[in-house]
Amino acid sequence: MLCLGGLLLLAAAGCDGVDDVPKADPAVIQRAEQLRDRGLASPLALEIVTSLTTEIGPRLAGTEADHRAVAWGEALLKELNFDRVWLERVELPVWQRHRERAAIVAPYPQMLHVTAIGNSGSTEGVLAAPVVRFETLQQLEAVEPGELAGKIVYINTRMERTIDGSGYGQISAMRFQGGRMAKERGALALMIRSLGTHRDRFAHTGSSRPHDDPIPSVALSIPDAEQLDRIIDGGETVTVSLDIETSLTEEGHSWNVIGQLDGRELPEQLVLIGGHLDSWDLGTGAVDDGAGIAITAAAASLIAQLPERPRRSIRVVMFAAEEHGLIGARKYAEVHKDEIQNHIAASESDFGAGAVWALDSDSAALLNAAMPVLAPLGIARGEAATSGGPDIFPLMQQGVRVFRLRQDGTDYFDYHHTPNDTLDKVDPESLRQNVAAWAAVTYLAAELDW
């Protein structure tokens, strides 16, 4: 008798690899251990993320640099001997920043470090206006329409540092919705304290929900937000000037880049892994998400080097335009609607290169086989109910089962979406640990009966 569902499984000690789940073939376990050990020794992922961040660098979705990244990704997967490599075109709007300057005009003139939030509008010249501060998005929401006419709204919610990055999701609505909400209340522009946990003077970009005729919206670096706070705390009215130029064109495109190892017994069934190929324009996209691209491509490549293919197919997807609302992932789920039921499991690596510390899964078969293989990597059994990463969400919504290799993201938001997201922030040792875990787990997922 099989265990039912996830949370139940965690409570039921009898499920923990005794009699009720078929034992994995020892040869399969042995091969998973081999993959783990080869992953730990492999320089491949570091070579891949080095190549992507050096030879392409920033690759904002739909730009010429993104198109070069697509060609790079296609060439890489071919070089790594996938059985099939192909592109799937994705239509998308292309938003770009061209100029971003800000300053305190009064009472204490000085420059501010800001960056435009994705989908921000432009100022059409220099805009100078008094600042009204809110501690939370909810406080802004409580204001009546028209009450902020002629003002710049400033929201200064502080993000907490956590291993799982949960502090980010808790407050990111101020970036996603702040611009629209400020505009509806008559404000001329939005400023937010950067999401992020660093003390560096970099502002943190990221997307906001598209809407018509958006107002200029920027994030302030954390030291600059605290500078503003000190002045406002002193009882002064602060006037800020903004000079922001952005552009948006609806007629852009990119591609999901896909490589497949065809399964030896059930080739139509597949395990999907991947990362996203696009990055923000400020850094070189090393932790977000060059690392995920490198980890999953390297893991699949190690599996490709085995004497035989796993029973099921393994599909590696380099998703397009994740940063702009999972555009490539939604397109993938739409295009592959008819074979959704063949997606046995899916997972994305999109949380930098921090070490993996837990495997989340609702599959007793996978956990029973994988945990002894992963234990030497310092990886524990995680939770049954999980998400598979942002680009897996559209598949999960259609019922695809997901697993997740949970990473230490304590310092992820020190670099994420800032100019500081560069290759030197990737730790080669934990990158290899990731490859070891992904190679073993992906192989087992493609080999076992779930």
Added chain:
Amino acid sequence: MLCLGGLLLLAAAGCDGVDDVPKADPAVIQRAEQLRDRGLASPLALEIVTSLTTEIGPRLAGTEADHRAVAWGEALLKELNFDRVWLERVELPVWQRHRERAAIVAPYPQMLHVTAIGNSGSTEGVLAAPVVRFETLQQLEAVEPGELAGKIVYINTRMERTIDGSGYGQISAMRFQGGRMAKERGALALMIRSLGTHRDRFAHTGSSRPHDDPIPSVALSIPDAEQLDRIIDGGETVTVSLDIETSLTEEGHSWNVIGQLDGRELPEQLVLIGGHLDSWDLGTGAVDDGAGIAITAAAASLIAQLPERPRRSIRVVMFAAEEHGLIGARKYAEVHKDEIQNHIAASESDFGAGAVWALDSDSAALLNAAMPVLAPLGIARGEAATSGGPDIFPLMQQGVRVFRLRQDGTDYFDYHHTPNDTLDKVDPESLRQNVAAWAAVTYLAAELDW
């Protein structure tokens, strides 16, 4: 019999506070201890550095912001009840940055993070040229005139992290002299790897030796320098574009801001302490040198609150234009030439707010009295031969004795001369420890016979 000179003193155990130096008056020692304890508890230095960095912010010498800083400094010293406060005008050239953009044009197009070096010239539009790399300034020096025609010179010497910041001085010649040397060999521009020990994507500015018609000269952030190195190491010729606009006017001015506590017995004799008021334009000048301004003003203010003035005068100088070649300090030494012999001792705080760990001095009287007072602060006896800080150099050249409170500068070059030099990088606790040490030592220096 008095001990002779500095280094001799260190070797001579008999000098260590036994019979040959007059014992300090126990009441004097007690007052020094009081000052130390009040310094440890005083919020004043934090208030001063907060005020300067928030209400003025960046204050490049000779600019309008610098003039506002001078007015701020004068008002502060008056508020702190100095007996006399005055300004001394300093003429100086004003160099400013207006635009700085750089990119790799080929083989892998992407933006580079650079900042212009002080006294850099402009590109007059966009300059694009191939890069020739040198590991050291000496390698560049070995090249024949004309051999670098049409090239951009790139020097990538790496700075080492040390407690005393000595890694900086060892390689700063590539910034001071690199531009002139590259120009003499026909190069169109200079790029250097940033001085500094951080891994952040900030380029590090600083001055270069003025010369006629300078070529554009920039520092690359360390991640960007390493990006360039990877491409060059791969055997590629890199073409870089630079778009740098700077300006230089010879007719600028600023002021040394001076406050004095008049001595009760020997008012014409004085102990000079201080910092420099100007800062680079990129940060808000918190560690360089808001901290030093705050530490020395706060220390003198504590002494001013004693029931009576020390025997000698204490003069606090906020030097002008240190960053551009000790211009205010040289002017001070020139203007005060006739009273140089009255400067009993001098010292500057210009190394951030890191904790003090040693007192350097060649005065047995000062060391004997001060060391027991400083020991609870974790401060040890340092060296006899020392420097008193950059702005003290012109006085030292004229024979003024100096002492030095040596600070832990392990992280100083993580922030120094970058946008990251902001208030949050000042540790309030070690700032207070500095004030405690400066108050005690300055008082003893003004009270004792040397």
